[in-house]
Amino acid sequence: MKIELAENYGFCFGVKRAIKIAEENTNAATYGPLIHNSKEIARLDKDYNVGLVEDFKTFQPGDKAIVRTHGIVKDELQQLKENGIEVVDATCPFVTKPQEIAQEMSEAGYDVVIFGDDSHPEIKGVKSYATNGAVVVTSVEELEDVKFNERIALIAQTTRKVEDYMSIANYLIPRYKEVRVFNTICNATFENQDAVRNLSKQADVMIVIGGKNSSNTKQLFNISRENCQESYHIEDESELNNGWFREKKHCGVTAGASTPDWIIQNVINSIKKSID
């Protein structure tokens, strides 16, 4: 039986990359939680001695600081470097991009508008790169009292819904000479859904891994079952049933956004064993 992973599954590209970076940089500490998954953070601490520091002033010269996927504020990054701390950047490239755009547009004289949550680490970081400041909003109403110059650069938090982003763009475009709309939204969730849709059309059994309460995993499972009747939603390998794979030719595997790769690998190994 062929076992095939969905083209996109589980952790997004940026999270996978950050974990790889953390594993390659033992005896370090992340500044802020590397990702939003405590099991993974505990594993990195236990297996790789990669700890967690909440205040960047805690770092001492010679320490190794891993920058979290969400990125950090520009000044803090600079201070870490100036203080002789070895900085390993695990900022997701999809977050680095809006940081660069914010800086470039601000320097080019555009008014920078960020659609996102002012208190979120990602947005604190992106905003800090807008040399001449940026206006952060979550709704059109918040723009109504703001008067910009002629040219606006519009940037979105990576995890926002594109429909909501468009409402901001629709408000600004008719009111200003030029609105440069940067599509900085990352479609990881939708990519996982597209991928399970494709895979479940080909497979004759589908394993969907993720928390039973996980909303995005349930969505993946529902999409899978539409195309492949023998779809199973499990949390880990202990729930596998050998009978599911009898006389099957093609087993598809996917996982929700909060499922670490090592749990997925454990599941795949168990499936392989059961068909030996």
Next chain:
Amino acid sequence: MKIELAENYGFCFGVKRAIKIAEENTNAATYGPLIHNSKEIARLDKDYNVGLVEDFKTFQPGDKAIVRTHGIVKDELQQLKENGIEVVDATCPFVTKPQEIAQEMSEAGYDVVIFGDDSHPEIKGVKSYATNGAVVVTSVEELEDVKFNERIALIAQTTRKVEDYMSIANYLIPRYKEVRVFNTICNATFENQDAVRNLSKQADVMIVIGGKNSSNTKQLFNISRENCQESYHIEDESELNNGWFREKKHCGVTAGASTPDWIIQNVINSIKKSID
């Protein structure tokens, strides 16, 4: 009695400017109709010897060619100059702007998309400035089979409705990395409407000049009457009635988009005489 013209009325800025240029350049010919008003074109021919040439090859070295408000194709402009013809540019600055944007964006590697009518002189002109070509569309459907690169510059015909323009922007933005939306729509019609609204709130008698069948003039008249009961819609000074101005303190005047200034001036002069 105070006689006050609306802040915006009649011919738009670009048309007024073009006529002034034509009047200042006697013994010339416009390449294509200078504006879409035959009375005005006949007047310019009669009073200023500014004729009309339909084929640019008709111009001979030493001739003076006036470029129409809608602009012309870049190559033809260049050929006129190369052929020793004196070129006087009456292109509306609101049309020159999208021409410049098309060239700049095309040279900067953007895919240029123009929302407008491919057969309209303005759009033929703007498109010709996009060094690497441009896609001209009037609807989202026309975009569905086109695949662009990552970065798009979006330009609109000056006379399009902003709501329609937004539907094009809304289609493109979620699909590409960057969409630079240039608000090249000219709001002259809406400016006339805003201006008559403001003026009719202050005046105690309103004169709205324009063709009885002119849709935009009727709109101006309706707005005027909402705020000033004594609003009158006339085509020229022959329809004025002295009684309208008796015991009035403030007479507002506006005109539809197809009404030349000289008709408006005749009306104002007649009102002045009637209150002497």
